Amino acid sequence: MQPYIYRYISSSLVQALSSAEIFENEVGTTPAQPIIIDNDVVLSFTRPCERYEKEVVENEETLAEERKFFNGPVFSTMASNVANRLGIPEDNITLDTLVTLYGEGCVEREVINGEDSPWCTLFTKEDLQAFEYRNDLEDYAQYGFANDLNYKLTCPLKRYILSALKNISDDNVVNQYIFGHFSLRLLADLRLIEDGGPFYADEFPERFSTQTYRGSVLSPFSGGVAFLVNECNGTKTLQVFHNENKLDLPHSDPVTDGSWDLNEALDYFGFNDPNDCNWDAMCALASTVSTPSTEATTSAGYSYKSHRWYLALPLPLIINAAYSLF
Structure with missing residues (x-):
């Protein structure tokens, strides 16, 4: 054989x-x-890894920097600017709305489906970099060198x-x-x-x-x-x-x-x-x-x-x- x-x-x-x-x-x-x-x-x-669950998954400090960044001035300014580009009240664009516009409107259509997405035009280059930086803060804390158990x-x-x-x-x-x-x-x-x-x-x-x-x-x-x-x-x-x-x-x-x-x-x-x-x-x-x-x-x-x-x-x-x- x-x-x-x-x-x-x-x-x-x-x-x-x-x-x-x-x-x-x-x-x-x-x-x-x-x-x-x-x-x-x-x-x-x-x-199962009990130490990982306690030190990383259940630890509120794990994603502290990611939360600080996401709830800080960079994303609040981004929300205001996106609302202005859409011509709607600023209160209508929440942080969760930004994530939806970026993930489902821009990334999934343009990167995954290979289509030109008008939703991407709502964001500047620095806006897109901010989303990437947020992901890196999260990945570093959960999968990277922040804790040796991550890897x-x-x-x-x-x-x-x-x-x-x-x-x-x-x-x-x-x-x-x-x-x-x-x-x-x-x-x-x-x-x-x-x-x-x-x-x-x-x-x-x-x-x-x-x-x-x-x-x-x-x-x-x-x-x-x-x-x-x-x-x-x-x-x-x-x-x-x-x-x-x-x-x-x-x-x-x-x-x-x-x-x-x-x-x-x-x-x-x-x-x-x-x-x-x-x-x-x-x-x-x-x-x-x-x-x-x-x-x-x-x-x-x-x-x-x-x-x-x-x-x-x-x-x-x-x-x-x-x-x-x-």
Whole structure:
């Protein structure tokens, strides 16, 4: 029996599953396994974490800067200006109305549906940047570096990816594609993006143009992360691509085109740390914590194998021997 060359894994979320189905049909990769539906513990982080619930979800201070910004002068001025452009009383435009006009009127029609939306003309460039800055304040607090648990919740997924990279020579699957919603958290946990924070409500607009933690750039609607493992004469090296751009990995040798020794990369990412994904210890409240292939031959006669992994968000995460993540 011919082994599967491609493997597709998806969260059960409609957006992710639809992306996986379309990607598989459009790429036309055969032979491929049927799409594996993850139980969402790995891809959607539904596994209970008591400390995260207490410190982030139920903590009123988590989104304090986002609320301060949204209820501050930037959005109140924006509401007045939008009302004036529409020729209606200012009291008719509330903050919730602004969100509806921006989200459903502008973004969904123009970005998602690909239509020119007249509602976008109600907002200036700085208005649109203000909405983006508000999203970044929220994302940083809930998914970013504001609390290490925000991104460490992806550790089961990270361990799965790194294990696949480690054992890629033993897997008949050459390309794996994972579809879910996790790019910001995963990139943070792998230390592939900069903290860039904290940043605050009163720093807009000056901070907007210089901050490195921007969700619209790091994780757009179809963002993806790809892991490419190459094997040459028994030595495996790793390259990582984010939104199709190759990342400069720590300690990577520019002479080898940004590649990094796979074992060094796995060590950097925490794969060899037995405490890297100790879920019980990580999620326990302070009072309860106890002390503890495509085979090819080069002209020089090398044995060369390439694996790819793609990770999709909701595009794939790719692990390519090819291994990829979207």
